[in-house]
Amino acid sequence: MKKYLVEFIGTFFLVLTIVLVVNNGTAAGFAPIAIGSVLMVMIYAGGHISGAHYNPAVTLGVCLRGKCEWSDAPGYIISQLAGGAIAALVAAFLLGADGPSAGDAAVRAFGPTAVAEFLGTFALVWVVLHTATTKSNAGNSHYGLAIGFTVLACAYALGGISGGAFNPAVATGVSIANMSAWSNMGGLLVGELAAGALAAVLFGVVYGKED
Amino acid sequence: MKKYLVEFIGTFFLVLTIVLVVNNGTAAGFAPIAIGSVLMVMIYAGGHISGAHYNPAVTLGVCLRGKCEWSDAPGYIISQLAGGAIAALVAAFLLGADGPSAGDAAVRAFGPTAVAEFLGTFALVWVVLHTATTKSNAGNSHYGLAIGFTVLACAYALGGISGGAFNPAVATGVSIANMSAWSNMGGLLVGELAAGALAAVLFGVVYGKED
Amino acid sequence: MKKYLVEFIGTFFLVLTIVLVVNNGTAAGFAPIAIGSVLMVMIYAGGHISGAHYNPAVTLGVCLRGKCEWSDAPGYIISQLAGGAIAALVAAFLLGADGPSAGDAAVRAFGPTAVAEFLGTFALVWVVLHTATTKSNAGNSHYGLAIGFTVLACAYALGGISGGAFNPAVATGVSIANMSAWSNMGGLLVGELAAGALAAVLFGVVYGKED
Amino acid sequence: MKKYLVEFIGTFFLVLTIVLVVNNGTAAGFAPIAIGSVLMVMIYAGGHISGAHYNPAVTLGVCLRGKCEWSDAPGYIISQLAGGAIAALVAAFLLGADGPSAGDAAVRAFGPTAVAEFLGTFALVWVVLHTATTKSNAGNSHYGLAIGFTVLACAYALGGISGGAFNPAVATGVSIANMSAWSNMGGLLVGELAAGALAAVLFGVVYGKED
Numbered sequence: 126m127k128k129y130l131v132e133f134i135g136t137f138f139l140v141l142t143i144v145l146v147v148n149n150g151t152a153a154g155f156a157p158i159a160i161g162s163v164l165m166v167m168i169y170a171g172g173h174i175s176g177a178h179y180n181p182a183v184t185l186g187v188c189l190r191g192k193c194e195w196s197d198a199p200g201y202i203i204s205q206l207a208g209g210a211i212a213a214l215v216a217a218f219l220l221g222a223d224g225p226s227a228g229d230a231a232v233r234a235f236g237p238t239a240v241a242e243f244l245g246t247f248a249l250v251w252v253v254l255h256t257a258t259t260k261s262n263a264g265n266s267h268y269g270l271a272i273g274f275t276v277l278a279c280a281y282a283l284g285g286i287s288g289g290a291f292n293p294a295v296a297t298g299v300s301i302a303n304m305s306a307w308s309n310m311g312g313l314l315v316g317e318l319a320a321g322a323l324a325a326v327l328f329g330v331v332y333g334k335e336d
Numbered sequence: 337m338k339k340y341l342v343e344f345i346g347t348f349f350l351v352l353t354i355v356l357v358v359n360n361g362t363a364a365g366f367a368p369i370a371i372g373s374v375l376m377v378m379i380y381a382g383g384h385i386s387g388a389h390y391n392p393a394v395t396l397g398v399c400l401r402g403k404c405e406w407s408d409a410p411g412y413i414i415s416q417l418a419g420g421a422i423a424a425l426v427a428a429f430l431l432g433a434d435g436p437s438a439g440d441a442a443v444r445a446f447g448p449t450a451v452a453e454f455l456g457t458f459a460l461v462w463v464v465l466h467t468a469t470t471k472s473n474a475g476n477s478h479y480g481l482a483i484g485f486t487v488l489a490c491a492y493a494l495g496g497i498s499g500g501a502f503n504p505a506v507a508t509g510v511s512i513a514n515m516s517a518w519s520n521m522g523g524l525l526v527g528e529l530a531a532g533a534l535a536a537v538l539f540g541v542v543y544g545k546e547d
Numbered sequence: 548m549k550k551y552l553v554e555f556i557g558t559f560f561l562v563l564t565i566v567l568v569v570n571n572g573t574a575a576g577f578a579p580i581a582i583g584s585v586l587m588v589m590i591y592a593g594g595h596i597s598g599a600h601y602n603p604a605v606t607l608g609v610c611l612r613g614k615c616e617w618s619d620a621p622g623y624i625i626s627q628l629a630g631g632a633i634a635a636l637v638a639a640f641l642l643g644a645d646g647p648s649a650g651d652a653a654v655r656a657f658g659p660t661a662v663a664e665f666l667g668t669f670a671l672v673w674v675v676l677h678t679a680t681t682k683s684n685a686g687n688s689h690y691g692l693a694i695g696f697t698v699l700a701c702a703y704a705l706g707g708i709s710g711g712a713f714n715p716a717v718a719t720g721v722s723i724a725n726m727s728a729w730s731n732m733g734g735l736l737v738g739e740l741a742a743g744a745l746a747a748v749l750f751g752v753v754y755g756k757e758d
Numbered sequence: 759m760k761k762y763l764v765e766f767i768g769t770f771f772l773v774l775t776i777v778l779v780v781n782n783g784t785a786a787g788f789a790p791i792a793i794g795s796v797l798m799v800m801i802y803a804g805g806h807i808s809g810a811h812y813n814p815a816v817t818l819g820v821c822l823r824g825k826c827e828w829s830d831a832p833g834y835i836i837s838q839l840a841g842g843a844i845a846a847l848v849a850a851f852l853l854g855a856d857g858p859s860a861g862d863a864a865v866r867a868f869g870p871t872a873v874a875e876f877l878g879t880f881a882l883v884w885v886v887l888h889t890a891t892t893k894s895n896a897g898n899s900h901y902g903l904a905i906g907f908t909v910l911a912c913a914y915a916l917g918g919i920s921g922g923a924f925n926p927a928v929a930t931g932v933s934i935a936n937m938s939a940w941s942n943m944g945g946l947l948v949g950e951l952a953a954g955a956l957a958a959v960l961f962g963v964v965y966g967k968e969d
Contacts, residue, residue: 127542134538138459145493154577155365159492161584162372162485166459169482170466173473174542215455219448219497237641244637248560248588255592262595266477266688266899271591274584281581282567286641327556331549331596338964345960349881356915366787370914373794373907377881380904381888384895385964426877430870430919477688477899576788583795659852666848670771670799677803684806688899693802696795703792704778708852749767753760753807 128175129204135167135179136208140298144216157280165273180292182321186250189325192258209298225303235312241287242316245279250324339386340415346378346390347419351509355427368491376484391503393532397461400536403469420509436514446523452498453527456490461535550597551626557589557601558630562720566638579702587695602714604743608672611747614680631720647725657734663709664738667701672746761808762837768800768812769841773931777849790913798906813925815954819883822958825891842931858936868945874920875949878912883957
């Protein structure tokens with residue numbers, strides 16, 4: 126239960142920041158810096174308790190790599206989705222009339238959305254597995270910086286194409302917040318989950334299964 | 337006394353930077369980057385002497401967590417408030433006629449102000465307690481980056497709602513500098529102190545009391 | 548082969564990010580932050596497998612310094628060039644009609660281009676050799692931050708003069724993506740390779756040959 | 759001599775970046791990020807050879823603190839001034855007609871200039887002495903980040919008042935580059951050197967003289 130609470134809190138602040146910085150009108154262009162930073166700091170805070178996934182695609186990749194129990198996965202994912210959903214509601218309350226309403230949700234083409242989400246999520250899970258689950262990098266102080274700033278870079282590069290979720294809990298939160306149409310969810314999830322799985326496979330190819 | 341001097345210097349440079357970057361007209365949008373950075377560097381400088389709180393809400397959370405003596409709290413808080421107040425005066429001198437005057441102070445609604453300050457301060461104290469007071473994260477090099485960039489992210493997300501103080505010493509400094517109306521102080525303090533206390537309670541739930 | 552796959556993936560994401568952020572219209576001014584960040588995170592991910600060069604000029608410098616086998620160099624460089632080329636094609640697909648077309652490629656004067664590329668690449672290889680190949684800095688957590696943010700700083704300082712490649716694989720990718728005229732390649736390569744060699748020589752002068 | 763070469767190279771790239779990013783028209787607002795980053799990376803590269811001062815005010819503070827031989831100070835300072843001067847000339851060559859000419863140099867009032875330079879340089883030397891010269895922080899990976907981003911934050915806060923040199927070698931370089939009037943040099947040097955000395959004194963008060 127402690128792990129689930131940490132996953133909830135970390136994902137809550139990630140999605141809260143995303144919804145607010147994209148919509149509050151004070152941070153045009155700076156949004157990816159804020160988003161990458163909040164992910165970084167929540168990873169540094171929660172890593173020693175839960176591993177700090179905050180993302181079902183990361184949980185998938187880490188389970189495939191053998192560093193998370195499959196029996197923990199449902200609790201992790203439910204906590205992440207709940208954190209993202211509640212954050213979207215809190216952000217909507219804080220934004221008030223400034224927030225987007227239902228008709229504003231961007232509708233995106235399936236193909237480019239899935240490709241962009243695949244690329245960003247692959248980079249993210251690739252960095253997570255190498256920096257946070259390997260013996261050769263054990264005890265480092267940069268894992269949070271590396272993971273958070275992967276999202277920073279990919280949000281700048283790919284955000285205009287797919288919205289830049291790279292995370293089913295974020296996809297859920299931004300859909301609830303009317304920032305993305307629910308019909309985009311297919312492309313988002315296909316790209317994200319395929320990337321989580323392929324990153325784990327290629328990680329196994331280059332690193333192997335040892336601890 | 338050495339600890340108090342370090343708390344004074346760190347809080348002084350934090351509030352000096354806040355008042356200058358928000359008002360000097362050269363850094364629109366970049367202010368949270370400068371503010372998060374100065375907090376980070378002062379934490380790295382002062383952490384080994386005083387713990388580098390620079391914030392009464394952090395001192396409250398760290399005392400509740402058992403990593404700061406309650407008998408030290410008054411000296412810490414007085415040093416922080418004095419550093420923030422004097423920084424506001426020095427910044428006003430440097431800004432001259434460019435600084436805000438009494439009538440310019442933003443007046444904010446109590447509810448959203450308290451909620452936004454609660455959220456940002458909770459994130460801040462949560463990150464402090466995990467990265468800077470636990471055995472499992474002892475000796476890391478990222479605690480300052482994590483704590484400073486929590487304020488960076490929360491200033492982008494929540495600054496437009498509450499002003500983004502997350503810190504009673506900052507709240508005091510920006511009130512003296514005519515950037516926030518004194519009537520906002522109630523909402524600021526309620527949110528900040530409640531967050532400091534709740535973060536310590538939830539930290540205890542997920543980490544426990546061991547060193 | 549594992550090393551080559553890691554070099555391919557890292558260079559792919561570096562060039563993908565470069566082509567997208569410069570052309571997708573959402574990140575004016577922020578491009579160097581995204582580019583430096585993606586280089587940083589790919590270095591943290593791949594360093595323990597391949598050394599994370601992602602750059603033929605770095606491979607040249609590291610071979611001259613004696614920390615990479617010359618027999619590995621062809622495989623590294625082919626992987627880097629392939630990663631850069633394929634990334635340019637994927638980015639062009641994602642950009643669609645928003646991407647630059649052949650006539651848009653900037654043509655630059657040989658002299659300033661070679662000088663600017665020399666300066667940026669010298670700084671990059673100098674930082675790589677000191678932070679990632681010396682015993683006195685072994686085990687540090689900052690090598691990726693140092694190397695990635697060298698490119699960030701040099702892209703801001705020198706990008707307007709030469710395009711800011713500092714890397715033959717990036718030069719190849721941006722030429723394929725119509726962001727730089729193929730006729731610039733001479734100045735780019737002369738500056739980059741001379742810098743990689745001179746940085747290794749001066750490194751030897753100040754550090755010596757010991758491990 | 760090895761130390762002097764490292765001091766020359768680091769200061770060269772610091773001043774090169776400053777002169778280019780402030781004048782090349784591509785980085786408005788981002789200049790402090792590039793400047794803080796290049797200082798950070800050159801500190802990580804050169805720290806293990808020379809201590810990576812790149813600044814006569816830092817050399818003064820470190821000598822007073824007892825971690826640099828006074829007999830090394832002249833060689834350090836000459837190398838730093840030479841690096842700054844030559845960088846200004848190289849940057850002027852690269853900028854061509856886009857660079858500032860003699861009449862463009864800003865003239866600033868002595869008082870605010872000296873106060874602003876004092877504050878920024880005090881913060882810088884305070885962070886250097888705590889993060890890079892103490893046993894309790896030995897072996898950390900954050901000293902370069904802390905020192906570089908002190909200049910980032912202070913450039914945003916104080917750059918508009920004094921130009922934000924915080925460093926006699928930078929003051930020399932920007933004067934040669936016609937970015938600051940030579941008549942400002944008095945205020946710059948008084949503030950910088952007083953800060954270097956006072957930071958060393960206050961460091962001694964809170965930390966003591968032990969290694």
